[in-house]
Amino acid sequence: MEDFFKETAMLTGNMYNLSPLQAHKICLRGAILVDVREEHLNRHKIFDVANLIFCPLNKLRDLLPTLPANKPLIVADASGIHSPEAVKIMMDNGLAGKCANLSGGLVSWEHSGLPVKINYNERIPGNLVSTPLPETKD
Numbered sequence: 001m002e003d004f005f006k007e008t009a010m011l012t013g014n015m016y017n018l019s020p021l022q023a024h025k026i027c028l029r030g031a032i033l034v035d036v037r038e039e040h041l042n043r044h045k046i047f048d049v050a051n052l053i054f055c056p057l058n059k060l061r062d063l064l065p066t067l068p069a070n071k072p073l074i075v076a077d078a079s080g081i082h083s084p085e086a087v088k089i090m091m092d093n094g095l096a097g098k099c100a101n102l103s104g105g106l107v108s109w110e111h112s113g114l115p116v117k118i119n120y121n122e123r124i125p126g127n128l129v130s131t132p133l134p135e136t137k138d
Contacts, residue, residue, distance in 0.1 A: 019104075
C-alpha cells in the first residue's frame with residue numbers, strides 16, 4: 001500500500017493533502033479518518049464516516065502502534081492547523097505514503113456539504129454567547 005495517495009492527493013513538500021471531497025471518496029472506499037482534535041473539541045460535531053478513529057494529537061505518539069498500518073489514514077482536525085503536525089509524526093514513524101492531511105479540517109468538510117453528526121447536547125468550549133449590544137445614544 002506504499003504511496004496510496006499518490007494518484008489522488010496534492011503533494012506539498014513531502015506531505016499529501018486532500019480536499020474534503022477527495023477525502024470523502026477515499027473514506028467511502030475504506031480509508032480511516034483519524035480525528036486528532038482534543039476530546040473536548042470532538043463532542044459537538046464529528047465526521048460522519050464509517051471508519052473514524054479519535055486520536056488526540058497530544059496522545060498520538062503513544063497511540064501510533066494502535067493505528068492500522070494496512071489501511072490508508074486521513075488525518076483531520078477542526079480547521080487544518082494541527083493535522084499537518086500529526087501527519088509529520090506519523091510519517092516519521094513509518095507511515096509515509098499511508099497517511100494524508102485533510103486540508104481545512106472539519107470546517108472545510110462541513111462547508112463542502114459532507115456529512116457530520118451533531119450532538120446538540122454538547123457545546124464547544126469558547127463558543128460566543130449571544131449578548132445584546134450596548135445601547136447607543138443618537
